[in-house]
Amino acid sequence: MKVTMKKIAEEVGVSVTTVSHVVNGTKKISSEKYNQIMEIIRKHNYVPNYSAKNLRSQSTKTAGLIVPSFPDSYVTGYINSISRRAKEMGYNLLFINTDEDVDYEQETLKLLHSNMVDGIILSPSAKMEESESYSEELLDSSLPIVLISRYHEAFQHSPFVTQDDFQAGYDAAIHLLQHGHRDIGLIYAVSGISPTKNRINGYKKALEEYGVSFNENYLEKGHATVEGSRKAVKSLLEKNKEITALFVLSDLMTIGTISGLKEMNKKIPDEVALIGFGDFPSAPIMDPPVTNISLSPDTLGQTAFDLLLNKINNPGYDKTVHIPNFLITRKSCGC
Amino acid sequence: MKVTMKKIAEEVGVSVTTVSHVVNGTKKISSEKYNQIMEIIRKHNYVPNYSAKNLRSQSTKTAGLIVPSFPDSYVTGYINSISRRAKEMGYNLLFINTDEDVDYEQETLKLLHSNMVDGIILSPSAKMEESESYSEELLDSSLPIVLISRYHEAFQHSPFVTQDDFQAGYDAAIHLLQHGHRDIGLIYAVSGISPTKNRINGYKKALEEYGVSFNENYLEKGHATVEGSRKAVKSLLEKNKEITALFVLSDLMTIGTISGLKEMNKKIPDEVALIGFGDFPSAPIMDPPVTNISLSPDTLGQTAFDLLLNKINNPGYDKTVHIPNFLITRKSCGC
DNA sequence: TAACAGAGGTTAAACGTTTTACTTCATTCA
């Protein structure tokens, strides 16, 4: 049986209150009693019951982290920094991967409202952002929520931190345009979510600045896997033989795209230049080394947690942060 | 303010007990009252307080997951399947990355003893397994613990699930030996932990079967990163120019090794054959495609969770499971 | 008709803390 404060108190011959004060340092206790109590605590390896603590204090020192997909190198990156930050701040982390399942996401959010967590860092599932609305109970509740990476307007009054997708799309396209490309294909996985939309908007804006008209056919959707993009790139290039450059919106898809191009015997970058998205470990030693938009998931995660802490302490808090990205130039774009 | 059962009960004019029975379906309630209660519940978006539930029921339906490093593709893989399994079984997951920090690991374990979780899936930090012992309070406590991937004899009476490291080391070495290699280097990151030890033991056993004597100098330790193994392979090959094949014990290090070999202008597989460890997305399209020992993190994670469930329901439960690995042959081993 | 069973509800204790408001006693100060 677990030993409780009551048992400790009885054994020492003191009140539960006193034990509590010793454990928490909330009141001065004579060193005589203090030592007696501490001895018994150590003897029994007493550790306080968190359910009871939480119930009484109405706080759990736990944050919920809800991600839409896993493992994914980017998500993985920010989970890591969130977990580090949580640790530093004395918080625990309740981890939930919704696997893009809208119903499970809603169910989970509801569950977390049960005083299970003090706040939530949420990256909505794709369908959610695209077309669903959150139930009112979530919205008018006072549970602090911070959005990360993906936006949903239901939470327009919550803090939001994201990689700067518009800038990323813009930078990649500008770089290719500067080097003479005019027919730039774009391979993406998930439509409807803000990252995809904003990246495409950045790409469009760049085209516009160069007076190149936007061609809907140059956008190719594929499954968010190596295999998916291998198929996608073939389909895209068969339909549009004039394409000379590609911008691929994820790391796994970048790998698949290279694989597809190799199978088609397309030389990178001579026949098709390539810019990928998200740095992955093998990018520098691929054949050819891959130029890509490098993200900062670490900064993203850390910022998310700090925003959450602010939101918890100050319910009116509301801020949007854009984390900049950087183009890392290697051989695959031919520049 | 949060609405509680008490408020619901008052509003309907019924006892708290009745509300509880409606919420949990623990007793037959007349449909008249049932409907009234449900209506008010929905009106207020009532959701039960989990701290109170947990306190009363002495269970949290939450499992702790303590990993030694993150992100790491293998760890990431099993986290994913653990989280999926937890979801299926109605459990929550408290995620902790110790970052190989022994003190934090101990502190965390202690914390989780506070009725925060119903059980723990643990992969000990390296130093822990190498030289530290767990405090008694953890060992004689009744909190169910399952070890995953890394072993620690303190938990010899807990279930344990691991990839079959001995077999992996053996298979890789046998494969290279069969193809005529006699001077096989091995690059690893963390000594002292069971995976490394067992892989090396498997490698030794294979050498023995082929009557090749084991050479201590062929083992090279490096930092568990791309950069670390790039340095390691250079150092190893400079000291031992006769080496014709390499076995590398992690995916990141495989990437770094290839990078190092390229910088040294060593042709793979003609001058140095290579077998890596752990499948990574770009392995098939590297130059050359990489032969490796493919692990099954999914099976590992799922098994871990199932073992934990068994352990929770039956404290005497104790089982060790070895998940087999497979050699995936591609170009880099020259076979 | 008496005894019983079952349906539908309620009361109150219990889970293990924290914390407010009290008590008691010794000391200090004027």
Add this chain to the structure above:
DNA sequence: TGAATGAAGTAAAACGTTTAACCTCTGTTA
């Protein structure tokens, strides 16, 4: 001396559930 102050400790309520035990009807059975 008497009042005020402070130090050390305690009693009891509160947090929001679950659940064993009990109660009160109504209808059934012998």
